[in-house]
Amino acid sequence: MEYLLGIDLGTSSVRAALVGADGRVAGIAGREYPIQTPHPDWAEQDPETWWQASVAAIRRVVAQTGLPAAAIRAVGLSGQMHGLVLLDQEGRPLRPAIIWPDKRSQAQCREIAARMDPGQLYGITGMPTATGLFGVSLLWVKEHEPQLYQRIHTAFLPKDFIRYRLTREIATDVTDGSGTLLFDVTRRHWSGPIVDALELKTGYLPAPLESVSLAGRLTAEAAAATGLAAGTPVSAGGGDQLMGAIGAGITAAGVVASTIGTGGQVFTAAGQPLFDPGRRIHTLCHALPDRWFLMGAILAAGLSLRWFKENFCQPEDRDGAGAGTGSYELLSQAAATVEPGAQGLLFLPYLCGERTPHMDPNAKGCFIGLSLAHRQAHLVRAVMEGVAFAMKDSLAVFAELGIPVRTIIASGGAARSEVWSQIQADIYETPVTILSNREHSVYGAALLAGVTGGIFGAADLQRLDRPVERRIAPDPDHAAIYRKHYTIYRSLYPSLKAAFEQLA
Numbered sequence: 001m002e003y004l005l006g007i008d009l010g011t012s013s014v015r016a017a018l019v020g021a022d023g024r025v026a027g028i029a030g031r032e033y034p035i036q037t038p039h040p041d042w043a044e045q046d047p048e049t050w051w052q053a054s055v056a057a058i059r060r061v062v063a064q065t066g067l068p069a070a071a072i073r074a075v076g077l078s079g080q081m082h083g084l085v086l087l088d089q090e091g092r093p094l095r096p097a098i099i100w101p102d103k104r105s106q107a108q109c110r111e112i113a114a115r116m117d118p119g120q121l122y123g124i125t126g127m128p129t130a131t132g133l134f135g136v137s138l139l140w141v142k143e144h145e146p147q148l149y150q151r152i153h154t155a156f157l158p159k160d161f162i163r164y165r166l167t168r169e170i171a172t173d174v175t176d177g178s179g180t181l182l183f184d185v186t187r188r189h190w191s192g193p194i195v196d197a198l199e200l201k202t203g204y205l206p207a208p209l210e211s212v213s214l215a216g217r218l219t220a221e222a223a224a225a226t227g228l229a230a231g232t233p234v235s236a237g238g239g240d241q242l243m244g245a246i247g248a249g250i251t252a253a254g255v256v257a258s259t260i261g262t263g264g265q266v267f268t269a270a271g272q273p274l275f276d277p278g279r280r281i282h283t284l285c286h287a288l289p290d291r292w293f294l295m296g297a298i299l300a301a302g303l304s305l306r307w308f309k310e311n312f313c314q315p316e317d318r319d320g321a322g323a324g325t326g327s328y329e330l331l332s333q334a335a336a337t338v339e340p341g342a343q344g345l346l347f348l349p350y351l352c353g354e355r356t357p358h359m360d361p362n363a364k365g366c367f368i369g370l371s372l373a374h375r376q377a378h379l380v381r382a383v384m385e386g387v388a389f390a391m392k393d394s395l396a397v398f399a400e401l402g403i404p405v406r407t408i409i410a411s412g413g414a415a416r417s418e419v420w421s422q423i424q425a426d427i428y429e430t431p432v433t434i435l436s437n438r439e440h441s442v443y444g445a446a447l448l449a450g451v452t453g454g455i456f457g458a459a460d461l462q463r464l465d466r467p468v469e470r471r472i473a474p475d476p477d478h479a480a481i482y483r484k485h486y487t488i489y490r491s492l493y494p495s496l497k498a499a500f501e502q503l504a
């Protein structure tokens with residue numbers, strides 16, 4: 001049988017998966033790396049570290065499956081979105097990549113709003129202006145590192161660096177391009193008027209390919225490093241959420257994803273670009289050439305629970321052997337002992353500011369309603385519920401815009417927890433489905449490589465069987481409690497906005 005290799009360059013780790021021509025995952029391996037914060041608001045990663053981690057993950061998954069390199073028909077790429085990677089003329093990184101959680105560029109956001117009407121900008125890009133977006137970070141580099149800016153030969157996105165090291169081809173794709181704030185999402189190309197208005201250049205922006213396109217072939221140098229065969233085709237690939245959509249089969253209206261990983265995303269597919277007059281959702285190019293992608297994104301989703309665990313749950317952290325998953329299991333068990341509503345306790349998960357729906361880098365995390373009755377388990381449950389309320393805000397925007405929500409597919413680390421999955425179904429008031437294969441992004445990257453490599457047709461991606469692990473129905477009694485709490489939750493941000501600004 002022939003196999004496809006998917007690589008997903010995440011924010012915390014890179015994952016490599018081998019998928020057979022029958023659509024089954026033969027093996028998966030990962031390698032973690034840190035986020036550097038040389039200043040409190042900064043978030044950077046070293047592209048060379050990404051490459052070394054990718055090589056290690058590829059070698060590990062190939063060794064695990066024992067497959068010969070010749071059996072791998074094509075390589076596909078998925079990656080964390082919005083980050084800025086800058087190369088010099090020799091193809092060397094000019095500086096660490098500035099990645100999506102970075103918040104240094106608030107002044108540039110204001111400057112962009114002064115240079116271009118925000119409604120007009122959103123109408124072209126489909127992106128609300130926010131710190132951490134490629135275009136905003138690029139403007140920061142131009143203003144703060146002008147000498148380095150002059151030496152930019154290539155500006156592209158995180159997974160593009162991995163493709164470059166595999167093939168030595170400089171390229172990007174429409175899905176990642178459409179997350180930059182410099183892209184015309186309807187025309188699926190860089191926007192000349194925006195680049196001109198921000199006094200940037202187009203010369204260093206690679207032509208955007210459709211995700212299924214062949215972007216290059218593995219060089220002898222990359223073959224030696226990875227153990228793969230020289231000449232193996234490599235597809236353009238795309239942003240991790242878009243590859244996740246391919247992996248989970250989200251290619252038509254009505255099927256919606258709720259992903260609670262480090263960040264959280266609610267997304268679906270559409271036959272045409274759709275723009276939110278409130279500029280709360282992101283409209284991106286879908287990985288299928290005739291489709292678009294509508295997404296609400298929250299910043300501290302799983303990250304909120306991780307923050308709580310690491311700072312306030314030392315015994316659980318220790319008892320879970322520090323392995324991450326074990327300690328989350330203990331917290332899930334604790335949350336399950338508490339009634340829905342956490343005895344009147346609410347949590348706002350704005351630990352890093354917020355994107356959808358508030359688009360406010362100054363928003364702050366809060367527990368509201370604390371009393372002497374509350375124990376640690378109540379706080380854990382409130383964190384899980386607060387994250388689900390924040391995700392429901394995106395579903396509420398979808399409802400307002402007439403975007404249908406018939407099925408919700410949950411994924412990310414939170415879908416490993418029975419209690420958190422039930423909380424999602426109860427708060428969304430919609431059944432939640434969990435697929436057996438939870439690694440949607442790396443799986444989607446491999447499937448798309450199958451189209452590039454000629455194993456699948458694009459239509460097969462939609463038809464492929466995606467076995468269901470479980471379906472969770474909302475509990476009507478819980479839903480009634482959460483409906484009341486959600487009304488209170490929604491009233492809190494407007495009441496606290498001014499205080500958040502003063503605390504910033």
Ligand SMILES: Nc1ncnc2c1ncn2[C@@H]1O[C@H](COP(=O)(O)OP(=O)(O)O)[C@@H](O)[C@H]1O
Pocket residue numbers: 010011012013260261262263301302303304305306324325328329332412413414416417420
């Ligand atoms: N067993 C679990 N129970 C509850 N939450 C979990 C569990 N495992 C992971 N998580 C949550 O998922 C988050 C990690 O999600 P994951 O999708 O693995 O990360 P990434 O965003 O790096 O891909 C953690 O921060 C945690 O909040």
Ligand SMILES: O=C(CO)[C@@H](O)[C@H](O)COP(=O)(O)O
Pocket residue numbers: 009010011012079080081082100239240241261262263265297
């Ligand atoms: O910011 C977004 C989407 O807008 C994220 O999708 C990032 O692309 C990183 O995702 P993870 O590495 O947390 O899965």
